[in-house]
Amino acid sequence: MKIIASNFKTNHTRKSTKIFIENINTFLNENNIKNEVFVFPTATSLDSFSLNTNFTIGTQNAYHTQNGSFTGELGTDQLDEFDIKTILIGHSERRHILGETQQQISQKYNYFKSLGYKIIYCIGEPLDVKEQGLTETLGYIWEQFDGIDLDYDNLILAYEPVWAIGTGVVATTDEIATIHKKIKKKINKPLLYGGSVKPANLQDILNIPNVDGTLIGTASWIEEDFKEMIQITANIK
Ligand code: PGA
Numbered sequence: 637m638k639i640i641a642s643n644f645k646t647n648h649t650r651k652s653t654k655i656f657i658e659n660i661n662t663f664l665n666e667n668n669i670k671n672e673v674f675v676f677p678t679a680t681s682l683d684s685f686s687l688n689t690n691f692t693i694g695t696q697n698a699y700h701t702q703n704g705s706f707t708g709e710l711g712t713d714q715l716d717e718f719d720i721k722t723i724l725i726g727h728s729e730r731r732h733i734l735g736e737t738q739q740q741i742s743q744k745y746n747y748f749k750s751l752g753y754k755i756i757y758c759i760g761e762p763l764d765v766k767e768q769g770l771t772e773t774l775g776y777i778w779e780q781f782d783g784i785d786l787d788y789d790n791l792i793l794a795y796e797p798v799w800a801i802g803t804g805v806v807a808t809t810d811e812i813a814t815i816h817k818k819i820k821k822k823i824n825k826p827l828l829y830g831g832s833v834k835p836a837n838l839q840d841i842l843n844i845p846n847v848d849g850t851l852i853g854t855a856s857w858i859e860e861d862f863k864e865m866i867q868i869t870a871n872i873k
Contacts, residue, residue: 638842639792639828639849640869641674641756642856643696643724644681653681656859661687663863669870672849674756676724679710684718694722694756697730700747712751722754726780728798732762742783754790756851758830759819763799774818781823792826794851795819800831802854807831809844816846835864842872 648656657675664673665688676696685693699709715721725745730736736744748755759780761773777795795815800807807815812829819827829841830851841847849869856862 794828796830
């Protein structure tokens with residue numbers, strides 16, 4: 637069964653997140669949907685929710701610590717309060733806007749791996765790399781696996797070309813098929829696609845070989861659209 641994940645980024649309030657999550661849970665129940673569904677809300681919206689076993693709330697980020705003096709960061713004490721055991725690591729906005737290096741990312745990865753967290757690990761090339769061709773693109777992506785244990789059981793990968801994130805420019809079917817095939821050949825883990833996924837293109841993307849699901853930003857923030865995309869995902873066998 638295909639996976640669907642929503643990354644809220646810096647959107648929704650604590651109040652609107654609660655309503656969103658509860659309504660999605662009701663939707664999953666009413667439609668008997670068993671696919672794995674993830675939502676990554678803002679840190680201020682993390683909470684204890686009573687959800688179906690296939691619906692998981694994760695954190696968009698955290699620091700490799702239990703607690704301590706790391707201003708602005710979350711540790712596992714804060715995540716444990718809400719039983720959060722799922723984390724997004726390596727997202728392009730953290731790499732390219734917040735300046736996380738591969739070394740910091742692998743440190744974070746190894747810490748949360750040691751605690752058994754489910755990790756959605758993101759990779760993807762910026763436009764200037766894509767324009768240099770497939771070899772350079774793959775070379776760039778392989779470097780994003782430096783220090784990352786690819787045998788980890790609780791690992792899900794997400795290929796998200798940077799030029800397709802939040803831009804409305806989705807990678808073509810051929811582009812997605814090519815990169816996913818290469819990654820899968822090397823790493824046999826669930827592999828999501830992300831980058832301008834929306835109700836209108838989701839089904840085509842899910843039908844591409846080696847696409848095990850999607851990680852969705854912008855289009856997932858509207859509850860009705862996210863429900864529609866969950867239903868599309870559930871309809872694919
Ligand atoms: P987008 O974001 O769907 O808005 O392109 C995807 C992501 O960053 O995970």
